[in-house]
Amino acid sequence: MPLLAMSTLPIEQHLKPIQTALSEHNRLILVAQPGAGKTTRVPLTLLNSQWAQGQKILLLEPRRVAARLAASFMAAQLNEPIGKTVGYRMRGDSKVSSDTRLEVLTQGVLTRMLQDDPLLEGVAGIIFDEFHERSIEADLGLALSLDIQQSVRDDLRLVVMSATLDVAALTNVLGRDTCVIESTGREFPIDTYHRPLGGDETLDAAAYRVVTEALANVDSRDVLVILPGVAEITRLVQMLENSAFDVEVRALHGGMSIEAQQAALRLHETRQRVIVATAIAESSVTVDGVNVVIDAGLERVPLFQPQTGLTRLTTRRVNRASADQRRGRAGRQQPGTCYRLWSQEQPMVAYGEPEIAQADLSRLALEVARWGARSPEELVWMTPPPNGAWQSSQALLRQLGILDTVGLLTPLGKQSARWPLEPRLAVMLSKAASLNAVPLACALAALLEGRERVSGSLRDALAQRLGQSRRFPQWQRETQRLMDMASLKLPDKLPLEPLSCLLAIAYPDRVGQFISPGRFKLANGKTATLSASHLLANEAFIVAVSVESASSEAAIYLAEPIMQTALIDLYPETQQWEERVTWSDAQGKLLGEAVQRHGELVLARRPLAELSREAVQQALLSALKQRPAALFNGKVKQLRGRMALVASLYSDVWPDWSESALLDSLDVWLAPYMTGITRFSQLEKMPFHSYLMATLSWDEQSHFERLTPPSIMAPSGNQASVDYEPCLTGRPPVLALKLQEAFGWQDTPTVADGHMPVVIHLLSPAKRPLQVTQDLRSFWVNGYPEVRKEMRGRYPKHPWPEDPMTAQATASTKRHKV
DNA sequence: CTCTCCCT
Numbered sequence: 001m002p003l004l005a006m007s008t009l010p011i012e013q014h015l016k017p018i019q020t021a022l023s024e025h026n027r028l029i030l031v032a033q034p035g036a037g038k039t040t041r042v043p044l045t046l047l048n049s050q051w052a053q054g055q056k057i058l059l060l061e062p063r064r065v066a067a068r069l070a071a072s073f074m075a076a077q078l079n080e081p082i083g084k085t086v087g088y089r090m091r092g093d094s095k096v097s098s099d100t101r102l103e104v105l106t107q108g109v110l111t112r113m114l115q116d117d118p119l120l121e122g123v124a125g126i127i128f129d130e131f132h133e134r135s136i137e138a139d140l141g142l143a144l145s146l147d148i149q150q151s152v153r154d155d156l157r158l159v160v161m162s163a164t165l166d167v168a169a170l171t172n173v174l175g176r177d178t179c180v181i182e183s184t185g186r187e188f189p190i191d192t193y194h195r196p197l198g199g200d201e202t203l204d205a206a207a208y209r210v211v212t213e214a215l216a217n218v219d220s221r222d223v224l225v226i227l228p229g230v231a232e233i234t235r236l237v238q239m240l241e242n243s244a245f246d247v248e249v250r251a252l253h254g255g256m257s258i259e260a261q262q263a264a265l266r267l268h269e270t271r272q273r274v275i276v277a278t279a280i281a282e283s284s285v286t287v288d289g290v291n292v293v294i295d296a297g298l299e300r301v302p303l304f305q306p307q308t309g310l311t312r313l314t315t316r317r318v319n320r321a322s323a324d325q326r327r328g329r330a331g332r333q334q335p336g337t338c339y340r341l342w343s344q345e346q347p348m349v350a351y352g353e354p355e356i357a358q359a360d361l362s363r364l365a366l367e368v369a370r371w372g373a374r375s376p377e378e379l380v381w382m383t384p385p386p387n388g389a390w391q392s393s394q395a396l397l398r399q400l401g402i403l404d405t406v407g408l409l410t411p412l413g414k415q416s417a418r419w420p421l422e423p424r425l426a427v428m429l430s431k432a433a434s435l436n437a438v439p440l441a442c443a444l445a446a447l448l449e450g451r452e453r454v455s456g457s458l459r460d461a462l463a464q465r466l467g468q469s470r471r472f473p474q475w476q477r478e479t480q481r482l483m484d485m486a487s488l489k490l491p492d493k494l495p496l497e498p499l500s501c502l503l504a505i506a507y508p509d510r511v512g513q514f515i516s517p518g519r520f521k522l523a524n525g526k527t528a529t530l531s532a533s534h535l536l537a538n539e540a541f542i543v544a545v546s547v548e549s550a551s552s553e554a555a556i557y558l559a560e561p562i563m564q565t566a567l568i569d570l571y572p573e574t575q576q577w578e579e580r581v582t583w584s585d586a587q588g589k590l591l592g593e594a595v596q597r598h599g600e601l602v603l604a605r606r607p608l609a610e611l612s613r614e615a616v617q618q619a620l621l622s623a624l625k626q627r628p629a630a631l632f633n634g635k636v637k638q639l640r641g642r643m644a645l646v647a648s649l650y651s652d653v654w655p656d657w658s659e660s661a662l663l664d665s666l667d668v669w670l671a672p673y674m675t676g677i678t679r680f681s682q683l684e685k686m687p688f689h690s691y692l693m694a695t696l697s698w699d700e701q702s703h704f705e706r707l708t709p710p711s712i713m714a715p716s717g718n719q720a721s722v723d724y725e726p727c728l729t730g731r732p733p734v735l736a737l738k739l740q741e742a743f744g745w746q747d748t749p750t751v752a753d754g755h756m757p758v759v760i761h762l763l764s765p766a767k768r769p770l771q772v773t774q775d776l777r778s779f780w781v782n783g784y785p786e787v788r789k790e791m792r793g794r795y796p797k798h799p800w801p802e803d804p805m806t807a808q809a810t811a812s813t814k815r816h817k818v
Numbered sequence: 819c820t821c822t823c824c825c826t
Contacts, residue, residue: 063823091825108825116826137824229821254822279822300821313820355823363825420825455819485826531819548820557819 009037014183015045021179022049022125022157026149029170030161032183038161039066039129040073043102046125047085051157052101055124058113059104060141062130063284064090070129071095071104091420092481107137108420114144115370115417118152125157131170132162132321133283134354134383136364143379144371146173150380164321166351173382188331196343203227203296203341204235208243210339211236211274214292215245220337222273222289223247226281226326228298228315230255233276240274252277252285255453257474261285282326291336295326304360306388308526309396309509310549311360317342319352354383361385361393362423366402366409370417374407399508400427419485421445424506429482431505437498438486444502446478448545457535458503458545458560459496466494500562503543504570510544511567512559513601520544520556523599528554536561541603564603574598581611581619583626583680590619590678617674620683621666630684632659639689641724642708645733649752650707657692669695707752708733715744715809722751722758732774736761739770739787740798743809748776765795765813780804 011032021028032038043059046052061067071088078085087096088104096103105113114120126145131138142160149156160170171178195213197206207225214220227233233251240249248271250264264275267289279299281287299318302311318326323340330336356364364385368376376385397403402413402423409417416426425445432441447454447462452475454461469476469490483490504511510528512520518532520542528547530537539561546558568574577594584591592608592615611619624631632640640657647654655661662669673691677683693701711719712735720737727733733751735758748757762771762779770787773779784804792800801807 089826106824112826133823135823231820255820284823302821315821418826449825451822453820546820555819 009041011037011041011183014181015041017181018042019045019049021181022046022159023051025177025179026154026157027174027178028157028159029165029167029174029178029180030159030183031163031165031167031180032161033163033187036183038183039070040077042159042161043127044074044077046127046157046159047102049124051155052124055122056100057102057124058110058126059102060107060110060126060128060138061104062107062133062135062138064093064106065285066130067104067106074102074104092477107135107141110141111137111144111367112420114141114148115367118148118371120145120148120153120156123156125159127159127161129161130163130283131160132165134352134356136355136359136361139354139356139382140364140367142173143381146380147371164324164351169382173380187328188333188335190327190331190336190338192327192338192340194340194342194344196346197341203232203298204239206341207232207236207294207296208239210294210341211240212245214294214337214339215247215272215274217292217337219291220272221291221334222267222275222287223292223294224281224287224290224329225274225276225294225296226279227276227296228300229253229278232296233278236276240276245274247271248273250275252280252287254278254280254284254451257452279322281329282322286332287329288333290332291330291334293327293330293336293338295323295338295340297323297340297342301358302360303358304389304392305549306386306392308549308554309392309524310526310547310554312549317346317348320348320350322352323348356381356383356385359389361389362396365390365393365397366413366417366423366426369397369403369407369409369413372408396509397423400424402427419445419482421449421482425449428502428506429486432502435498435501437502438488439483439490439494440496440498441502442482442486442488443475443479443490443494444499445482446475450475450478454558458558459499462499463496466496500543500560501566501570503545503560504562504567507543507545508571509599510547511562511598511601512542512544512556513603514538514540519553521601522547522554523601525600526554528556530556530559540564541567567598567603568596571598574603577606579608579612579615581608581615583619583623588679588681590616592616613675616678617671620674620677620680621671623680624666624683625663628659628663630680631662631688633688635687635689636692637725637728638710638723639692641727641733642704644730645724645727645752645756646704646707648727648730649755655695662692709751712749712751712758714741716741716811717809718811726759732756732759734759734761736763736769738763738765738767738811740765740810742776743799743801743804743807745776745809746780746805748774764791765798777805 030038043057046057061070067088067090071082071086075082075086083095083097084099086102087100089096089109090106128138128142145158149158167180195210214223230253233253237249237251248268250273252264252275265287275287297318298315300313300315303314304311327338330338373379394403400423401410402416404410412430416430419426419429425448429441429445432438465472465475479490509524511523512528515521518530518537520528522528528544536542536559541562541564542559543562544556544559547554547556574596578597580595581590581592592611593605594608595602596604643657669691711721714720714737718741720735723734739762750757757774759774760776761769764770771779771783788800797813
């Protein structure tokens with residue numbers, strides 16, 4: 001990288017304002033484009049501030065390479081070796097001394113420093129560089145830093161630096177009076193051309209077409225092609241190598257070893273390079289010599305699915321900030337060209353979703369609990385963790401034994417938090433000691449956490465590494481680091497035996513039980529498949545380690561077989577034989593069995609000869625809850641309607657007889673009558689309404705009967721029953737009777753001590769409804785003459801008197817009277 | 819049959 005003279009850096013003019021701002025405020029947002037010099041100039045300037053005297057400043061970088069580079073550049077500025085005034089600190093590597101006042105950290109180190117010393121003593125300020133990348137770790141670091149600044153360290157300076165940033169959103173979090181300083185960038189001009197895919201053109205073909213166009217341009221130096229994934233990269237590399245172009249074709253993606261990546265980045269002495277890369281080239285590595293970028297405009301990202309706890313890869317369009325960042329790669333050293341494989345009209349969102357909005361949050365949930373917060377609301381977030389993913393992560397942590405029911409860390413959780421691993425693997429290491437398998441657990445964690453792709457058998461992959469560790473330097477370094485933390489040395493020979501047990505500790509929710517060849521039911525209830533020819537396709541139990549959620553069923557990429565007995569030993573809760581009595585519709589009776597359960601899986605079962613009274617009762621009650629229609633029969637509906645009416649008129653002491661309340665209290669009001677009941681057919685014939693009445697005292701019962709009489713005597717002398725079911729929906733009760741029976745009633749009859757007139761359904765002799773009224777007097781006067789005229793002809797044998805209010809009521813025809 | 823990055 002050509003070093004620009006200090007005075008020419010665009011950031012230079014802002015240094016004084018930055019210093020002034022931070023002498024008065026404790027929060028600052030600095031927006032500066034790449035090449036502005038902010039990463040190296042700002043920290044060194046702040047080091048001389050009054051407020052920083054005798055204290056440290058921390059500079060956060062998203063990547064190790066960036067952290068080392070920034071530290072060495074600044075140390076060189078001071079003519080000092082790294083580790084004197086300027087040092088760095090990252091996983092497994094640090095160069096700091098007692099003289100160090102500026103520490104360049106990778107983000108995870110800050111989290112750990114904060115957790116270990118929540119006062120952050122001796123630190124005057126924290127600078128978050130490249131904050132626009134919005135990693136979970138950076139978001140968490142900022143949330144925790146804001147928390148201590150607000151509670152105990154109002155002297156702590158926080159600076160958020162970024163190339164492109166949603167300033168409005170960040171200002172919302174940091175507060176209105178946060179200083180915002182913007183600096184322009186320093187970039188060579190870049191010509192942008194849009195080259196969308198043709199009608200039925202594939203991405204491969206379009207990429208090849210545009211590479212051809214770029215290579216034909218005499219101004220082109222090395223060409224960087226950015227594609228969404230390894231598959232696309234492999235295909236394009238193949239096409240270019242088979243072509244007539246005299247170019248050096250190189251693939252570049254994160255699945256490659258560091259050594260292979262460095263080889264791909266090396267300039268070629270004579271040949272023009274075409275580097276075909278994933279989004280790794282967007283920000284993680286700098287590709288020198290490039291002045292042409294061809295951007296497919298796509299990215300492949302993992303989306304966490306809270307319902308299944310699995311992550312799914314999806315390909316989608318990049319946002320404008322990413323696209324501009326990619327284009328910028330063409331203009332770092334000279335004027336350049338960018339070809340975009342989409343049309344200029346295609347809409348783009350300004351910013352991408354931050355990682356916290358779409359990733360697995362289990363490590364975040366662990367850190368928040370370790371901080372002592374029981375919910376994310378106790379902290380301030382730029383983007384709060386989404387509720388679904390949060391709940392799902394908390395459920396996993398509880399299942400792993402890390403989190404207690406209140407939401408704080410258990411002793412196992414505290415122990416596990418110290419391992420720099422995802423929670424599953426951290427718990428595995430914490431528990432490995434009891435299996436006498438810490439070295440194996442370290443080797444396994446290094447393998448699973450690492451970025452080397454393991455395919456085929458996990459056991460073979462591990463055996464291979466243990467046998468020839470020198471061939472796998474990254475894995476070996478990681479394993480050794482974990483072993484150092486455990487104060488152990490990796491032995492020469494290591495038995496692989498408790499391998500599947502270790503996996504079952506880390507992935508309890510992904511234990512799978514055989515359904516049919518290649519298909520397994522997972523403990524989380526989801527069905528997952530192995531390819532049918534897979535070696536493990538016929539195992540009774542497996543632990544699925546790597547699972548990708550697909551649209552229908554999940555796909556298992558990596559699994560190990562496990563013995564059923566091992567599962568029962570591992571999960572203490574399964575050792576309880578759980579009595580389970582279920583109602584079988586097919587057999588028409590209760591079936592009893594004792595089961596050993598793990599999640600949704602039944603590991604073992606045996607039939608129960610005798611069913612306990614309690615179990616039978618519970619089974620019947622739960623069967624009743626499944627079929628509530630059997631409970632809420634006509635009589636119960638009437639009773640509930642009467643109670644609904646009474647409760648609406650007299651709010652005082654009447655009980656809640658809603659369906660949900662009654663179902664929830666079956667144990668109280670129904671169970672006492674169930675002695676000797678063993679079948680559903682007996683249960684559904686029980687007089688539920690009597691039991692409900694019996695829950696009322698004698699006084700209440702007689703009051704209730706008086707307020708809501710089941711029937712009212714009509715003038716004819718007949719008892720007409722009152723239908724209280726409408727009261728369940730807030731309507732008045734209904735009294736249905738033949739019109740002739742109502743003769744002599746001057747006014748509408750009432751219930752509830754005269755407070756509630758009933759709705760009268762007056763019926764024809766054929767019991768067809770003639771009139772519905774709640775005002776009988778008005779009907780006799782206004783409606784009846786018309787009805788009489790019409791009905792007299794049709795029912796001549798029935799009486800149709802002219803004055804119904806005084807006429808003799810009757811239930812029968814004229815003949816009897818005559 | 820799969821993105822990327824990071825951790826006393």
